[in-house]
Amino acid sequence: MNKISIKLATCFFIVVLMMEYFLMVYLHRSIVHTRVEEEFSLLLSNGANHRDVLVEYYSETTIKHIVLMEMNEEREVVITDNWGNIVGDSGINSNLLEEYLPLIKGKVGSKDEIIISNWESSPYIVSKHPYKISDIQSGNVVMFQSTNSLNRMVSYLSIHFVIAGIMSFLILLLLYAFLSKVITRPLIGMKEATEKLSKGEFNVSLPKLGKDELGELSFSIQKLANDLERLKKDRNEFLASVSHELSTPLTYLIGYSNVAMRDGLNDQERKQYLEIIGEESNRMKDLVKNLLDLARMDENSFTVTKTYFDSQPFLEDICKLVAPSFELKNIKLNLNSNENFTIYADSIRLGQIIVNLLDNALKYSKENTEVILEAYKKKDKTVVKVIDSGIGIPSEELDFIFEKLYRVEKSRSREYGGSGIGLAVVKELIEAHGGTISVDSKLGIGSTFTITI
Ligand SMILES: Nc1ncnc2c1ncn2[C@@H]1O[C@H](COP(=O)(O)OP(=O)(O)OP(=O)(O)O)[C@@H](O)[C@H]1O
Ligand SMILES: [Mg+2]
Known part of the structure; x- marks a missing residue:
């Protein structure tokens, strides 16, 4: 054994x-x-x-x-x-x-x-x-x-040597007991822990063993177990969230399509229902797209193809694209970039990044506020800022918002809709460009996301 x-x-x-x-x-x-x-x-x-x-x-x-x-x-x-x-x-x-x-x-x-x-x-x-x-x-x-x-x-000497031999044998036995306690017991503990992990039981707890190789091994196994436990929790939450996100628009789709099929509706009413069906289908499409992005991100199959392009038309196109949803919520979107400069990036991916940030700014802002999209050149890099005066993010949550599936207060995202994928995708895309993203936010005052590419 x-x-x-x-x-x-x-x-x-x-x-x-x-x-x-x-x-x-x-x-x-x-x-x-x-x-x-x-x-x-x-x-x-x-x-x-x-x-x-x-x-x-x-x-x-x-x-x-x-x-x-x-x-x-x-x-x-x-x-x-x-x-x-x-x-x-x-x-x-x-x-x-x-x-x-x-x-x-x-x-x-x-x-x-x-x-x-x-x-x-x-x-x-x-x-x-x-x-x-x-x-x-x-x-x-x-x-x-x-x-x-x-x-x-000589015979006295021999007797003393025999006594010394017996004593050192006993000391050896003690050393053996000590070695087995210090080295083999922790190893057996780790072996049992990994067996538990392989059976899908992640709630293992290994003792802290100092800073030698055994201690490091034990620490790594404990970390692996904690990560797996968190991943399992995240996955369950994600599945719950995805089913919730998918089932809400589906309920609307089924409900409103039944209503739209009813006899005796005038064109106005039928159009209204079909519009709702259209909106919900779009929400579902976005969600499925995000999920696909996430899956590709896990496979590391994101690729960026950088080209040189002009900033002004690029930013104006984005503003045009998102303007209707901002108008709907009565939020002013200001483009703060007067002079044209050249951006070196993957324009489709950069567009995706900015739209995601604007989507958050819109989603987490109250009506009648303002969102600013700012862009300028700093040395040979491009800096883009999305500034909102929305609900903000608690400072203790700031470190986690870029993690996959992380949402600040679950109840909040139920209210605003969102699955915690957007910023994870954004971060991955920016890193694929070799850029950085940072956030500055105050609860109740607003947030500023800054990307440098
Ligand atoms: N501009 C912002 N103002 C306040 N909170 C924000 C802002 N941007 C992000 N957050 C918080 O960070 C969390 C993570 O954002 P992320 O974009 O990753 O997910 P989401 O918006 O909830 O869902 P998704 O973008 O996948 O639809 C959000 O749940 C939200 O609480
Ligand atoms: Mg988002």
Whole structure:
């Protein structure tokens, strides 16, 4: 089940245990080696001391003194003469002495040396120190150092190493538990979250995990879940809104076409009903067009073909196009652009942008107010402003009005009609031109939309 934690822990265990093993073996060896070397040099220096004293004050008394000095548990001394006879010993076990006799009685050498060094198997390490007073007065001072203390020290050391090994194993176990908590648990949480997402359940909540890679991953999954949740909500709202928008004109169409078909209507009445049918059909057409634009926007298939054209006729045409709807609502539309200049843009798309902004200005303005369409050249860019004295937009909503399907206060758009697509399309079109759009608005006073293309 927790495969990643098992893999991680196994790798971790093997690597650390191997490192620990090599480290401990190395340490153990070097400690023992240093200790043994110390023992060897101490024995050699003691032996050399005795030999020097013997050479200087050679007498039986000196031999006795040397022997007396070494009468302890750990060290023994044996002094031989020219013929290998023992002239003094500190009471070394006679069986052992028997065993070492061939070595002790050997030829008088010329230098100090360790003659038995295998401390692990022998009860003593032995050093030999030759002395020579005259041609007939010579021999060896042989030192014996018990290996008991060395062996004791090594077994203590081994016990300590075993304890250290067990302790570090326990620490490793703790580390494993910690790693599994810090790394694998969040991963399992994320895995479960993504499984929920794939089943369409978007209400996941992952804990904040700091700023490392895991934290970033968790943050991204949480963001994805939130986005999907919002998208789902938006889609439902959009579908509700679209069905509402389509069903209202359809109800009118069906109702008024039934009425228009009635007998006994005069031409005047029939014309009035047909006009309403015409208006509602246009509203439906606009809505369907906007929906198509939105669908194309999602596919990124908006294309702009820029050309150079004159500003004045272009703007006047737009004003002519929208004038009837402004007149109907008794709103004055002022074109504030006196001199002609050249615009470099896709004229159809730019027309669509301005009509959309004017449509909003009209829709969200009270009767008997004024809307200004202003245009001028700034460096090599064209600036177009649509200024209204309408209902305005609350400042906290300004950041969202360009989002798809976003409408300020749903009740407001029921009143004014609108599906929250217009400005999203406008923004997409402006960005396709490489331009920018900004808005300045005060609730109850009016709004100014500025585009730079
Ligand atoms: N000139 C304006 N004055 C006040 N509010 C505005 C103005 N322009 C836009 N808004 C607000 O911004 C929201 C988004 O506008 P947008 O044009 O995207 O959608 P809409 O006008 O509601 O519907 P659509 O344009 O798709 O028919 C609107 O719901 C409206 O509340
Ligand atoms: Mg609009």
